[in-house]
Amino acid sequence: MKIFYKKLFSIILIFVFIFVFLSMIGCSAVSKNDATKDIKFSASNTTSSETKPVGNVKNDVSKELKGFDKELVNLFSARSDSYENLLPNSTELIENALIKGKISREKAAVLKVISNFDPKRLPKEYVSVEPPDTAQYDIRYLINNWNKLSKETRSEVLPYLLPIDHPQSFFNLDKKKNKSSRIKLFEEAYAAEDNKLCVQEFKHDGQKFKILYYEEKNWSEKKKQSIKNTVSYIKESIIYSWNKFKSLMKIKPSKPFIIELVELEKKLYGLEWYEEGNYRIRINILHANNEKANKSTTAHELFHAFQDEYKVGYDTPDEKWLCEATAVWAENYVYPNYNLEHAWHPRFFKTLDKERIGAGKGFEYLSYMFFYYLTDYAKTNFIRDIIKTAGQKGAKSIRPFLENNIPKLKETYSTFALYNWNWSPVDKYYDYGKITGGPSGKSFKKKIMRVEQEDKESVLLEPGAMAYYLYLFDQQDLTLQHVTITFEKSIANDKYLKRKAILKIGDKWVVEDWSSEVVKQYCRAKTDKSENIKALILVYSYANFKNKMKEPDKFRVETGKCNKEMQLSMKYDYTYKVDSFEWKAEGTLVETLEIKDHFYYVVKNSKYNFSGQGFIDGKKQIETSGSASTSITNPDIYNSLVRILKKPSTSKEGSKDIYQKYGAKENIPPQGMLMVIPPLLKEDTLKGNTTFYFPEPLRTINLAQPLPLDGISQIVALIPDLNDWNPKGINISKSIDVFKYNCPLKNIYTADLGKIAEQLDSITGIQDIDNSIKLPDSLGESFNIGGQGNINDLYSSISIINVVKDAMMPRNKTPKGTAMLKIKLNAVYTKYYGEK
Incomplete structure (x- = not known):
């Protein structure tokens, strides 16, 4: 037993020595010539990074919703106006250190690259259980500033960028074997784990493609076959996607492709960049033999190559947004029944309050839904034209292009916001199965209204943002008979802003445009139940992609007895x-006024x-x-004077005489008028x-x-x-x-x-x-x-x-x-x- 512990202790010492030794040599084996190699890259990636929404998780609201019908209970319970607080990931920890001045921009980029490819090397203060964000933009920063970087930085990051068959590549298994075999204890073990570089080459449409990966001898036949299957999926996807993209984009990539199967961080599916003379694509081998994932990822990365042919940059958030959003859209365009892009839906629906064009934390990827709506529902496909324009005129052209080329901009964008409610009666999305989810988080507010309550809101939207306000009206309290929605002003003439209402009146859902409304009133006491409002969703959309709203649109929802x-x-x-x-x-x-039809008060x-x-x-x-x-027994507009005149909730035939008498056909102010004569x-x-x-x-x-x-x-x-x-x-x-x-x-x-x-x-x-x-x-x-x-x-x-x-x-x-x-x-x- 003592001998066993001595041997165990010796083994532990050996492992400690190995760890220290490898940490010391790190990537220092890269030659000076390789470390200073002048390379021009243009990197991109596909990820599945997402945070955890609380939306679609039922809250304990059973008591509050007592008496409501099942549909409204489900609607209210499934939509959350809060988030689950997540721990910061490595990317956030590194970014915070940069903001506080603890590290340089260059050092932050290096650490983010390490978090993606070699997280075990991260310093302790940057380690997190949450998956990191993609380091694709940091790779581009390093590549674009290559000649300005220190030699140490270039030596440290170059191995992650070199082809896998390069002796100093981080992914070169021969390098890892040789480096480790310096310890005699492991020579025999690595001899058993010998590996070979597998290469498959083919041509399509006059272009050369080369797929590379390492096969280890100790792999089972099943695993070897799974990798071979993945290679087949990649080849099939390239041929199939290429033909569809060529027809769509009216162009094709002009350089050969080097495609590598390597192990990446689990949440990372693929990368694409251009190195002078070749397009480079990397596919995560951890997802091998997953046909849908392999084909969809390949289509995504291949579409980036088509974008590169139009010289689109990645230097600004707008360019990143355009390239990644359209690349995810391209996955759906090529493989509409795979639905892998649906993984972005939870984050899409809870970020509707944000500026529509932007990048970071995967926002650019989930934004594919905007182009999906335009092409599949608004019947507008200008994917090629906007990418071509961005390549010719730069990032500043993207927002104006959208504004000038979306037909009937305000109305089209308003319908996009309406569809994003994604619940009755506008659950229009259907992509080989229902798209699940709906507005949540900061874009969404909900409230159950009791009798004699009011809720005031001030709506101020970011460029391209949307907002949703859900109100349920107490079904048990029979004294809640009167509902008034008052807006500070009409927004009918606003070039970008629009508001729509989704209402449940009785058992029917209706959608109305309330952009020109200033007052809407409902009396649930009416015998015909034509105004028995049960639920209201106000949907705001702001189709200005450049500027935030200058001033808020204010509204108020009031409930009360029927006055x-x-x-x-x-x-x-x-x-x-x-x-x-x-x-x-x-x-x-001093007067007693009788209220007629909610909107005019006559002197009694x-x-x-x-x-x-x-x-x-x-x-x-x-x-x-x-x-x-x-004193008048039964006052009306014909035998008395109107003291207060409001705009009616609907265009009623009986109101015509009132308008004509008071000369106020269309010029009634938002809050009505008070006659003081x-x-x-x-x-x-x-x-x-x-x-x-x-x-x-x-x-x-x-x-x-x-x-x-x-x-x-x-x-x-x-x-x-x-x-x-x-x-x-x-x-x-x-x-x-x-x-x-x-x-x-x-x-x-x-x-x-x-x-x-x-x-x-x-x-x-x-x-x-x-x-x-x-x-x-x-x-x-x-x-x-x-x-x-x-x-x-x-x-x-x-x-x-x-x-x-x-x-x-x-x-x-x-x-x-x-x-x-x-x-x-x-x-x-x-x-x-x-x-x-």
């Missing part, structure tokens, strides 16, 4: 100044009171007060009195009717802001420059203003005073004041009255002076349909 009545209270203060005259008025308006009963005083040089000249009231119907009159304070000895004249100099008659309507509305009603506090205010309905109240004007002119005494100015001899008889007083003073007072009258009435020209109106309004919902 029937609103109690409104308004208080105002009005000040008018011209020359030495100042007019001050204040008033209140109203009480209006005001009072005002006019001063000349600080001395009171006029004083007036008045009131008006009205007092309610003066045909049968209504202002009740009150007016007192004129004339110069002594005329003293005062009392009139039995009021002058409604309240300041609000010329405003007519206000436009509330989005924040003025809330689930319980509306609150407004505004200061308005009356003469500068651009009223949205300034030309529609001619009848009501005419009535006020008629009432002003018919007030007993004013006409007599006007006549008295013209006929001074009759002045005393008219007012029984004995002909006393100064006619000029009297005329000045009457002129002031006329100035105030003119200021109050709308005119084509702005009146003289200044007029400010302060309004405070509070309105709350008080009754709901269905209540007794």
Whole structure:
């Protein structure tokens, strides 16, 4: 037993010695001539790198979804708006060290190459259980800067780039055998594991192809056959893919191919680059005898060679995106029923919030779905043209090309976003089987709406990004009868932005374009159930590939009982100044409004009171007060006044009369309009009195009717802001420059203003005073004041009255002076349909 342990200890010492020795010699055996060889490469790869999405994993939401139908339960449960946090991989650890200045760009590139090809050599601080990202772009960086690299760096990375039959290639098994056989203990073992270089050459369409791999003698016949099968698959794929690509691209690769079967990091399937004089392709031998993987990978890498013929670069994220996205697309183009590209779907669906054109962490690969949609659904195939353009004009041409060549850009891209929902009623994707998955993560938000809740969102998208908002409306709470979706503005005229809605109304799904909408309202209490909304998905798409949205599109979703009545209270203060005259008025308006069809609120009963005083040089000249009231049993647009007017949710025939009456056919603002003019119907009159304070000895004249100099008659309507509305009603506090205010309905109240004007002119005494100015001899008889007083003073007072009258009435020209109106309004919902 002691002898055994001694031998075991000796063996361990030998292994330690081997490890130290190999670490010391590393790749130092590369000759100076080989290490400094001037090589021109253009590398590319195929990977299956992906993170782990939480999407499609059911959350514990059974209690929340009680009462919902099975389809909505599955929909809500399968779509996640969060991610599973993953540990950083080697690539991220290296990149973080670079950002912090711990290592140079050159050193970072070397470490990333090692992480792909020889991860056991990585320093401990960069080791991770997560698979690394591809080092293809770092290889290109090293190759493009070869003459600038240090000798040490070139010596370290060159073995990974040399052909496998080169004596100093990392993949040369003879090199590994010879190096290891320096330890006598292992000479006999390696003799048994002798290997040979296998080469198969063939020609196709005038081009030469050479496939190389090492076969070890100790392999089983089964393994040897599996490698031979892989060689056959590669050859078949080259011939089959070549013919399809040649027809598509109108060009063919002009140099011979060297194709090598080597062992790569498991997640890496293949690499392609151009070395002066040859196209180089490497296929991962770990996936040997997998027909679909071998053929699909070969097609991918071969397509890169066709791209290279058009001189497309790999220096920028845009070029990487184009080349890798179209190469994955090419896999589907050649082998549509293999579906290996489906491995990218989980990451595709959870990165819809990102800029559509970019590279890193496999984003360029999963972006094949964009070209898959264009060719297979939008019936637009410009693969050759965009690659050719990028080769001729460079990376800066890619985004403009997409914008200029996608037909009906905004609509086509909006449909792409709609299809990416990938659920009823737009589960359109079908690629030899259903494409699974859907928006998740940051591109997706979901919420179950209860009664009297609201959700506010601000949508700000990256270039080419998409956003999805899912709302389910409580099915058990019968008091949740009213759903309102309010948008800050219409986006119909936006060149790139579009919003669509997927709704479940009753048992049916519908899709609608809501780009021009500002308000959508649904009443689930309707007996015909035509507005029984159960679910809503808002789908945003932004077809601008160059710039982020300048400002967000804001919207709000509200739920509540089905509102029937609103109690409104308004208080105002009005000040008018011209020359030495100042007019001050204040008033209140208290009303009960009945809500008709959700979008117009008519006056059911109203009480209006005001009072005002006019001063000349600080001395009171006029004083007036008045009131008006009205009450209507069954108010509607024909027998009452509309206090609040909103845009209806649909184009209803009954709304035509309302629009025509208020002159607001298509110009209703997003948040509606609030009419502030007092309610003066045909049968209504202002009740009150007016007192004129004339110069002594005329003293005062009392009139039995009021002058409604309240300041609000010329405003007519206000436009509330989005924040003025809330689930319980509306609150407004505004200061308005009356003469500068651009009223949205300034030309529609001619009848009501005419009535006020008629009432002003018919007030007993004013006409007599006007006549008295013209006929001074009759002045005393008219007012029984004995002909006393100064006619000029009297005329000045009457002129002031006329100035105030003119200021109050709308005119084509702005009146003289200044007029400010302060309004405070509070309105709350008080009754709901269905209540007794």
